[in-house]
Amino acid sequence: MSIMTRIEQALEQPFKWADSATAPPRLMAAMRHAVFPGGARIRPQLCLAVARACGEDAPELTNAAAVGIELLHCASLVHDDMPCFDDADTRRGLVTVHKQFGEPLALLAGDALIVMAYQTLARAGAAHPARLAPLLMTLCEGTGAPDGIVAGQAWECEPRVQLGRYQRAKTGALFVASTCAGAQAAGADPLPWRALGDALGEAYQVADDIRDVMGADHLGKPVGQDAAHGRPSTAAELGLVGAVDYFRRLMQSAVDSVPACPSRGAMQQLVLQESERLLPKSACDQIAVQAVQQAALQRRAVA
């Protein structure tokens, strides 16, 4: 079974459990709309890959951790798309949840997805009680206060914000949770896998900032949102060329951070693939060429 098939099948499971005759049908439909069809499922992929690298021995628990993380991610997208934040019409090329089902159900679908994430972990954790509490802590730290993705989003409501702290929380926290949970689900120490999550998370946010400026987003989201909402952005802070350079260095440090393990090469390959998906090398080169041409034009204008 491919890793993507495994993820999609595992994601179906909590919906099967929840979809009883007593469930409000429109809530269930809104929750499904938020999760299917998905994006790249990079966080669960990462979680499963790390678990394998750590000698996975409890696949149901790994699945639950990966599903929990993806559900938390989807919940955050639903709430971030709502009118009081991005007021986005589209996500992953589809109409956003609040546009399709209304604000009340979008709010509740996000809440219910957060709960579903912890419930999925609780079900699988019953058979592995010693691993449950640390896994739960990892998922909670990646999501809540003080440093999880909800806190990251909340930095947008503060008068002053450090770009690094904002990005580490808003995006990085759930990547760190993905690598650490993968290790914990396999009964391994999560610490050696933190750096990989950290670097990938920051790279992901930088790539997002760059695509938002380039106006060429292929993830089905509207572009130009950072400037429109006055959000902190690496592209605004370092310029496009500086941001691309920073992205490349982050990806290199992600590759270098993979700890020694039998599947180190395969894991590094996954990171490089993800790098290409996030920001294709051709796009990076194009940005560099345009910058050189622009500088030459400016020199000519001055001369």
Place this chain on the structure above:
Amino acid sequence: MSIMTRIEQALEQPFKWADSATAPPRLMAAMRHAVFPGGARIRPQLCLAVARACGEDAPELTNAAAVGIELLHCASLVHDDMPCFDDADTRRGLVTVHKQFGEPLALLAGDALIVMAYQTLARAGAAHPARLAPLLMTLCEGTGAPDGIVAGQAWECEPRVQLGRYQRAKTGALFVASTCAGAQAAGADPLPWRALGDALGEAYQVADDIRDVMGADHLGKPVGQDAAHGRPSTAAELGLVGAVDYFRRLMQSAVDSVPACPSRGAMQQLVLQESERLLPKSACDQIAVQAVQQAALQRRAVA
């Protein structure tokens, strides 16, 4: 230490853990505003009382379960007060979270409180791994889909709704979680305690409906909201006298449901106290007298 002091001290704990230098200060303030000062804290009281009745042997775990339930309750109030639902200005006599901090922070504070609830349980559960998964399941079932409080709220977005199912989910589910979690935290079977939570939860919702019609709410919420929002209501369905009668029968069945245990009398006393707080006997009698007078007037008008 009184039970209320114990609850307030336990509720402070997760905020101490979360309130680091890296936390967004306004998010933390919004979360505190949602939780302090509290209302009657009836759910955590119930949880602690059942744990005691079951021979409590892990007070830190009981505290965590009680705190988790109260945080989930507070999160639901924050989201239910938002403009896309009740659009309420006041709660517990104070300005609502979105009125004080804006909609974005209200949305995020609710999310972060849900996560904090599970995190509190995870921390305490590490020392009692065998009890953690069942406790988590109880809290998740009380909150999410298909039958928890979020699903209950979602029934307001459906074209058709059964009053009983709506009330059992919207309010009853977290009362059931309170009694069951109390038993589970003490290592006892939760099943004998379900009926108490069920009856209390429904009684609580019926009392809420009655107060909303009587226009004499003492919980610091605006009144007349059910009719204004076209929500299902026992008072609308059975009339005031019928609703009061139903409330009394529910409270009696709550009293009768308390299982045999050394503190059965004390537990029944707590239920009776709560009944009086929810809907004082004087108010019930007044409604009955008014109904008799009105009927007499109608008879005279006909004659």
